[in-house]
Amino acid sequence: MFEQAKRGDSLRVSTYARPPLAPISRTCFTLSVITEETPLHAPLEIGFDYTRSLGPVLTHFMTQLANRRITGIRGSDGRVHVPPVEYDPHTAEALTEFVDVSDVGTVRTWSWVSHPVEGQPIQRPFAWALITLDGADTALLHAVDVNSTEQIHTGMRVRVRWADEPIGHITDIAYFVPADAGEERGDAPTPPRPPATERAEDGAVSTVITPIRLDYTHSVSPEESRYLRALAEGRMLGQRCPECEKVYIPPRGACPTDGVPTTTEVELPDTGIVTTFCIVNVPFLGQRIQPPYVTAYILLDGADIPFLHLVLGCEADEVRMGMRVRAAWKPREEWETSLQNVDHFEPTGEPDAPYDSYAHHL
Amino acid sequence: MTKQRAAVLGTGQTHHTTKRTDVSMPGLLREAVDRAMRDAQVDWSDIDAVVLGKAPDLFEGVMMPELFLADALGASGKPLLRVHTAGSVGGSTSLVAASLVQSGVHRRVLTVAYEKQSESNAMWALSIAPPFSMPVGAGAGGYFAPHVRSYIRRTDAPDHIGALVAVKDRRNGALNPYAHLRQEDITFDSVRASQMLWDPIRYDETCPSSDGACAMVLGDEAAGDAVDGGAAWLHGTAMRTEPTTFAGRDQVNPQAGKDAAAALWKSAGITDPLSEIDVAELYVPFSWFEPMWLENLGFTEEGSGWKLTESGATALDGTLPVNPSGGVLCTNPIGASGMLRCAEAAKQVMGRAGDYQVDGARKAVGHAYGGGSQYFAMWLVGADKPEN
Numbered sequence: 025m026f027e028q029a030k031r032g033d034s035l036r037v038s039t040y041a042r043p044p045l046a047p048i049s050r051t052c053f054t055l056s057v058i059t060e061e062t063p064l065h066a067p068l069e070i071g072f073d074y075t076r077s078l079g080p081v082l083t084h085f086m087t088q089l090a091n092r093r094i095t096g097i098r099g100s101d102g103r104v105h106v107p108p109v110e111y112d113p114h115t116a117e118a119l120t121e122f123v124d125v126s127d128v129g130t131v132r133t134w135s136w137v138s139h140p141v142e143g144q145p146i147q148r149p150f151a152w153a154l155i156t157l158d159g160a161d162t163a164l165l166h167a168v169d170v171n172s173t174e175q176i177h178t179g180m181r182v183r184v185r186w187a188d189e190p191i192g193h194i195t196d197i198a199y200f201v202p203a204d205a206g207e208e209r210g211d212a213p214t215p216p217r218p219p220a221t222e223r224a225e226d227g228a229v230s231t232v233i234t235p236i237r238l239d240y241t242h243s244v245s246p247e248e249s250r251y252l253r254a255l256a257e258g259r260m261l262g263q264r265c266p267e268c269e270k271v272y273i274p275p276r277g278a279c280p281t282d283g284v285p286t287t288t289e290v291e292l293p294d295t296g297i298v299t300t301f302c303i304v305n306v307p308f309l310g311q312r313i314q315p316p317y318v319t320a321y322i323l324l325d326g327a328d329i330p331f332l333h334l335v336l337g338c339e340a341d342e343v344r345m346g347m348r349v350r351a352a353w354k355p356r357e358e359w360e361t362s363l364q365n366v367d368h369f370e371p372t373g374e375p376d377a378p379y380d381s382y383a384h385h386l
Numbered sequence: 387m388t389k390q391r392a393a394v395l396g397t398g399q400t401h402h403t404t405k406r407t408d409v410s411m412p413g414l415l416r417e418a419v420d421r422a423m424r425d426a427q428v429d430w431s432d433i434d435a436v437v438l439g440k441a442p443d444l445f446e447g448v449m450m451p452e453l454f455l456a457d458a459l460g461a462s463g464k465p466l467l468r469v470h471t472a473g474s475v476g477g478s479t480s481l482v483a484a485s486l487v488q489s490g491v492h493r494r495v496l497t498v499a500y501e502k503q504s505e506s507n508a509m510w511a512l513s514i515a516p517p518f519s520m521p522v523g524a525g526a527g528g529y530f531a532p533h534v535r536s537y538i539r540r541t542d543a544p545d546h547i548g549a550l551v552a553v554k555d556r557r558n559g560a561l562n563p564y565a566h567l568r569q570e571d572i573t574f575d576s577v578r579a580s581q582m583l584w585d586p587i588r589y590d591e592t593c594p595s596s597d598g599a600c601a602m603v604l605g606d607e608a609a610g611d612a613v614d615g616g617a618a619w620l621h622g623t624a625m626r627t628e629p630t631t632f633a634g635r636d637q638v639n640p641q642a643g644k645d646a647a648a649a650l651w652k653s654a655g656i657t658d659p660l661s662e663i664d665v666a667e668l669y670v671p672f673s674w675f676e677p678m679w680l681e682n683l684g685f686t687e688e689g690s691g692w693k694l695t696e697s698g699a700t701a702l703d704g705t706l707p708v709n710p711s712g713g714v715l716c717t718n719p720i721g722a723s724g725m726l727r728c729a730e731a732a733k734q735v736m737g738r739a740g741d742y743q744v745d746g747a748r749k750a751v752g753h754a755y756g757g758g759s760q761y762f763a764m765w766l767v768g769a770d771k772p773e774n
Contacts, residue, residue, distance in 0.1 A: 066517035074447040074505050079410030109457055110412050116430050116460030118416075231407055236447045242517045252518055270633035280632040300539075302531030303585035304524045308509035312521040319522045321532055328633035332522045340585075345539055363520045379539070384634055386536035 064249045064361055071237035073219065078230055081110040084122055086229040090192035094184070096123045096160050103161035107194075125159035127184035128203055132156055132163050136173050143237075145199045147213035151176045155200060167199040169212040175202070185212075191220035192229030247277040250289070252361035258353060260292040262327060270328035274363075294351035294366070296324035297377045299385045303340045318343045322369055323385055330385060333363070337370025346376040392487035393610030393617035394732035394767060395494070395603045396426025402566040402598035402717045405504040411446065412458030415500050418599035418722075419459065422496070425738075426603035427614070433603070434492035435465040439479025439499035440721030441472055441756070444511040446502055459498065471627075473526075474669070475499060476600065476724025477754025477763030481623045483604050484765070488620070493606045500599035501719040508595055508720065524584065526671065527592060529758060531584035533637045534674040538586065540638060543677065543692035548591045549577040551673035552715060554701055556590075559712025561702075561741040566596045566717040591673040591715075598719030600726045610771075618732035618767040621749070622654030630758040637759065639682050646762040647683040650751075654766045655773070660685045663766075664747040665707045665734045667727040669754045671714045676700065679753065680708070683764075702742060710734070710742040724754025728765055735769040 078086060081097060085108050088095045097108035098121040105119075112119055134153040140146060145167040153176070154163035169185065170176045181203035190196040198214055221231045244252065247263060251274045254261035263275030267282035271290050278285055301320035304313075318340050321330035335343050337352065349369040359365045398421025400406070406414055423429070436459045438452045448454070452468040459466065469479040476499040483497035508525065515521035523529070538545065553574050560570035572590070580590035610617035626646035628635070635641075647659075656662050668679045677691030685706065686694050694700060700708035709715070711730040714723050731752035733739045739747075753764040 064518065068514075068517055070444075070514055072447060072506050072510065075407075076505060077405075077407040077410060077502075079408075079413040082410060110410060111416070111458040111460075113457045113462050116457065116462075234447065244518060248518075268633070272633065280629050281634075300532040300536045302524075302528060302535065302587070303582070304528055305581065305585065306509075306524065306527065306583040308513065308525060309507050310510045310513060311524070312515065317522075319524060319528055319532070329631065331520075333520050334522060345535070362518045366520075383540070386533075386540065386636070386638060 061246060062249070063243050063246050064252055065241050065243040068240040068242040069237065070240070071235065074234045074236055076232045076234055078232065079110055081108050081119065083228055083230045084108070086192040086194075086232060087227060089194070089196040090190045090227075090229060092127070092186050092190055092196070094125050094127055094157060094197075096125050097121060098123050104159060105162045106157055106160040106164055123159065125157045127157065127186075129155045129157035129160070129164075129182060131168065131176065131178055131180045131182055133178055134168065134176055143215050145195075145214060147215060150199070150212070153182070153200065155182060166197065169199050169201050169209065171209070187217065191217065192223065193218055193220070193232050245277050247275040247286070249361075251275050255363060255365050256359050256361045258356070258359065258365070260294055260324060262290045262292050264288045264290050271326060272329055273324060273327050273331065290326065292324045292326050294324070294353075295372065296322050296327065296349060297382060298335060298343060298345060298347045298349055299323050299330050299382050300345055301335065301343055303343075316340055320369070322349060323382060328385075331363075333366065334368040335370070336368040344376060346379060346382060348372040348374040348376065389488045390490045391607040391610065391771060392484050392620045393605055393607070393613070394620075394729070394736070395428065395605045395609055395613055395617055396422050396424070397600070397602045397729040397732055397738075398422030398425055399564050399600045399722075399726060399729065400598045401564050402596040402719055404566070404595060404597065406502065406597035407504065411448070411451070411500075411502050412455055414502060414597065415455060415498055415599045415601070416458050418500070418601040419496065419498055422498075422601035422603050426605075428494060428603055430460045432494050433460060433464065433496045435467070435486055435495045436461040437467045437469060437479055437483040437486065437495060437497040439469040439475040439497070439725065441470070441475055441501055442511065444506070445508060445720065446505045459496070471761040471763065472756035473671075473720055474724050474754040474756030474761040474763045475721050476726060477669070477728060477752065477765070478625055478724070478761065480602065480725050480728040480752070481625055481763050481765060483602070484620055484623055487604050487606050494609055495604045496601065497604065497725070498599060498601040499722040499725040501721040502597045503595045503719065504597050527584040527587055530672055530675075531587045533759070534672060534678075535586050537638045537674060537678050541689040541692060544696070545586065546574070546578070547677060547692045547695055548586070548588070548673040549574055550695055551670065551676045552577045552591045555670070555673070555709050555713050555715040558702055558710050558742055559716030562711050562716070563740070564717070565712045566594050566598070567712070568716070587672050587674070593671040593714045593718035594716070596717050596719040598717060598722050600722040600729050602725065602729050602732065613736075616736060616769055618735045618769070619771050620765060621768045621772045622650045622766040623764070624650040624653065625763045627762070628760050630760050638678060639688060640759045640762075642760065643679070643682040643755065643762045644684070646764055650764050650766055651684065656766070659683065660706060663706065663749050663751055665710060665731065665744045665750045667711060667713065667730040667750065667752050668708055669714055669724060669727055670709060671718060671723075673715060676708055683751075683753065702744065707744045710739065710744055712742075724756070724763060727754055728752030731765070732767050735767050
């Protein structure tokens with residue numbers, strides 16, 4: 025794991041954004057924040073440039089793409105698959121007989137995309153089409169650049185518009201255009217090219233990079249939203265289960281043990297103990313805090329479950345199980361609806377809690 | 387209808403290493419599948435169904451990989467299932483495959499599990515911090531290290547136990563031609579001198595990131611009877627789950643693991659695991675988990691797992707060899723790691739474990755856990771048919 029942690033792959037780290045400010049409305053008598061109880065949400069972006077090792081069949085296919093040639097493979101039933109498949113769909117045997125096919129083909133069916141989304145092959149309205157290239161027996165799904173639905177039909181002849189600089193990647197086939205298309209439409213806007221990979225001495229493309237990005241809107245529960253809004257005011261807000269009377273922070277809205285709604289709110293102090301911890305010395309991709317640092321389970325006084333946070337304010341090797349700590353808040357003007365308002369926890373200097381007092385929290 | 391007898395007919399695995407860039411993802415699986423089918427002496431026409439397992443899709447960035455792997459797994463026209471229970475998935479996949487035979491639905495089932503960690507980066511994938519939270523996640527090591535510390539405190543274990551396990555497993559791995567890390571020269575002192583990564587866990591006490599796959603062919607009683615030299619007969623299986631966090635949860639000795647083990651022993655008629663089990667392949671990604679799981683599975687009483695380890699009982703020539711294959715500490719293609727435990731247990735009772743064969747192994751346990759120690763899957767296989 026350590027070895028990988030040191031790798032310098034490109035990475036888009038997940039990003040945080042401050043939730044939008046609550047809109048306000050004025051009534052005759054009061055100024056109220058009408059979205060007070062609206063659950064909070066924020067964008068979460070996850071991305072990675074994945075490395076794909078291709079194996080013998082797709083290595084040949086990608087290497088040929090870099091030469092602006094398209095290669096298929098013959099299956100056990102004599103059909104030519106494009107793109108080539110590594111194993112026969114009927115017999116599961118490894119396939120080896122490559123067959124060059126044309127970069128001109130026929131539309132088998134299509135659908136229209138009036139509002140392309142980020143990452144699609146053409147960044148203006150286009151048609152998705154299943155295209156059988158001349159010499160192939162299977163259809164390839166790709167984008168066709170035409171003005172409107174009037175200009176595409178099943179049976180239409182289309183040809184590849186190659187990327188200006190082929191690199192040995194499926195995106196070397198930028199998109200398709202009508203076989204008789206001239207230059208009148210100009211180049212279609214296309215998404216950024218993925219990074220090229222290093223090629224072998226013989227020019228073979230044996231790996232490709234596939235950037236993948238996921239954009240989420242991360243929403244939290246009404247109960248956690250109340251807890252986060254309390255944090256924005258410098259307060260620690262938990263909830264007590266009516267059955268087992270355990271206090272949860274962050275609150276969950278329901279007790280995981282008893283399965284009943286939790287409605288009683290409990291304000292907790294910002295002091296507590298370290299139950300257990302580790303010292304993180306390992307740097308890794310996407311890390312947000314500079315190592316070494318102490319990751320500790322903090323059990324607030326009056327809470328029945330610890331949460332993970334940082335401990336600073338003493339040497340890492342002075343942190344102990346049972347050590348008394350207090351929240352070190354960031355300056356008030358930096359507060360938002362996040363546990364990050366607490367910069368870290370630091371020792372209070374009080375005597376350690378006895379082991380028996382927290383052994384059942386480990 | 388009562389449960390049908392089921393057996394492991396053959397196993398196969400890849401050569402595991404950090405980056406298997408010489409193969410595609412389907413090619414990686416086929417390396418294990420082809421070996422398992424040869425070992426089981428079956429052809430594609432003998433396979434009735436395929437069960438696939440792997441850990442989170444974020445590791446390879448492929449959603450529903452079972453769909454694009456169907457051709458390579460010979461699954462056209464057959465039932466194909468995919469199982470997912472985080473790091474324990476190799477174990478639970480084995481159990482799901484076994485259940486398809488035990489239920490009498492299928493005669494022979496191919497099961498395969500894999501991870502191609504080099505396509506991304508597991509530390510990154512396991513440390514995604516959602517908005518509003520404190521970004522203190524630090525991979526699996528960061529998650530488990532505090533609980534290892536709790537174990538040490540709770541049991542007063544001497545702090546060198548982790549190094550003992552690491553030396554044992556890495557040397558065992560040197561006997562296994564498929565292992566990722568094969569370190570016959572590793573020493574107690576070199577482990578102790580390795581960098582502290584997630585204090586109290588040192589570099590040499592952690593598993594590697596591996597690309598790899600494992601496959602097995604499971605069959606019914608008739609198929610098991612036909613295995614040259616004897617099949618590995620299923621004597622029991624158990625799977626249990628619990629939430630990752632709740633107030634009062636025992637993170638060191640999780641209830642779900644204890645319950646699964648108790649169910650396993652009961653189903654297999656085992657009353658004294660330590661004396662009745664000949665070999666155990668336990669999921670130990672960080673060396674301290676050997677003593678922790680020895681207690682959790684009931685091989686010894688709570689607080690005594692480290693004593694069993696320290697006594698040498700878990701060495702290859704001990705009374706209960708644990709991870710003679712080298713285990714997860716030598717080889718960790720996450721999704722496959724649990725199935726490797728099940729397959730290695732089967733190899734032992736089939737007498738096919740080569741240089742790390744435990745003499746006279748008649749009953750063996752394969753064990754896997756995953757998530758935040760919340761998923762548990764285990765099986766017990768024997769050289770003899772179970773009585774019922």
